[in-house]
Amino acid sequence: MLGTTRLGPFFETILDLIYPQACQHCASKIITHSWSAKNTPSHVYFCTPCWESMLRLNGPVCPVCSAPFQSESTLLHSPSHVCGDCREDPPSFSHAITPYRYEGVMAKAICLLKYEQRTGLAKNIVDLFMADLSGLEVDWVTAVPVHLSRLRSREFNQSLLLAKEIARRKEWPLSLDMMTRIRKTDAQVGLSKKQRKKNMHRAFRVRHLDQVSGQRLLLVDDVYTTGATLKEAAKTLMKAGAKAVTVCAPARMVFGEGNSHNIDHRTPTVLQV
Ligand SMILES: [Zn+2]
Numbered sequence: 009m010l011g012t013t014r015l016g017p018f019f020e021t022i023l024d025l026i027y028p029q030a031c032q033h034c035a036s037k038i039i040t041h042s043w044s045a046k047n048t049p050s051h052v053y054f055c056t057p058c059w060e061s062m063l064r065l066n067g068p069v070c071p072v073c074s075a076p077f078q079s080e081s082t083l084l085h086s087p088s089h090v091c092g093d094c095r096e097d098p099p100s101f102s103h104a105i106t107p108y109r110y111e112g113v114m115a116k117a118i119c120l121l122k123y124e125q126r127t128g129l130a131k132n133i134v135d136l137f138m139a140d141l142s143g144l145e146v147d148w149v150t151a152v153p154v155h156l157s158r159l160r161s162r163e164f165n166q167s168l169l170l171a172k173e174i175a176r177r178k179e180w181p182l183s184l185d186m187m188t189r190i191r192k193t194d195a196q197v198g199l200s201k202k203q204r205k206k207n208m209h210r211a212f213r214v215r216h217l218d219q220v221s222g223q224r225l226l227l228v229d230d231v232y233t234t235g236a237t238l239k240e241a242a243k244t245l246m247k248a249g250a251k252a253v254t255v256c257a258p259a260r261m262v263f264g265e266g267n268s269h270n271i272d273h274r275t276p277t278v279l280q281v
């Protein structure tokens with residue numbers, strides 16, 4: 009049970025039996041114990057089989073933006089083959105790390121973090137992809153900023169919570185405000201590729217040039233949707249003199265595979281930037 013930490017194990021067990029938590033994905037009952045090492049937010053909101061069911065993007069992906077290729081053999085003969093998007097409009101970032109599909113449990117976990125202030129989940133989500141960050145050399149970590157008006161209504165930037173946890177675990181310096189969002193952009197839903205790019209045009213401005221100039225940066229977002237936001241933010245940083253920008257989001261929307269039945273119903277709101 010949540011909020012029962014002062015009642016003691018015996019009463020907690022009784023309360024858990026009377027009012028067990030339900031898994032946020034499959035609704036099965038979860039018995040939680042505050043003295044258990046497993047009582048982390050991921051185990052409070054999700055049952056273990058659900059948490060472990062998250063789908064990684066394990067197939068061949070674009071070596072630049074990490075978009076999954078439809079064919080398993082795409083990279084067999086030309087490992088540096090980049091996707092059509094990256095050829096048509098090369099991003100300013102050097103690499104995108106987007107290890108999980110934005111669907112099912114991952115989508116729900118991000119919605120809980122983003123809209124219901126379950127901030128403890130940031131640590132569990134970062135746990136899932138720490139290995140994907142190995143080998144990276146980073147001078148500063150920062151998050152894609154949200155516009156001040158959105159920050160007022162939501163009170164915190166969920167991407168910054170993820171960036172903060174990455175910085176803590178990797179012992180990389182964290183910048184809270186390297187960049188600012190100077191334009192409140194429209195929702196990206198239903199826009200064409202060209203319109204999305206135009207929508208994001210000059211949405212950001214660098215605030216601390218000393219943290220950018222000549223630096224290797226890791227830019228964190230919660231979901232990689234169309235990439236328009238991260239591309240524009242990375243472009244702003246590179247124009248300001250960054251040495252390299254790697255972008256990272258735990259989850260990625262995968263389009264064109266008919267998997268929408270498995271996506272959380274609140275998904276469209278996440279597309280708003
Ligand atoms: Zn479950």
Ligand SMILES: [Zn+2]
Nearest residue numbers: 070073091094
């Ligand atoms: Zn690509």
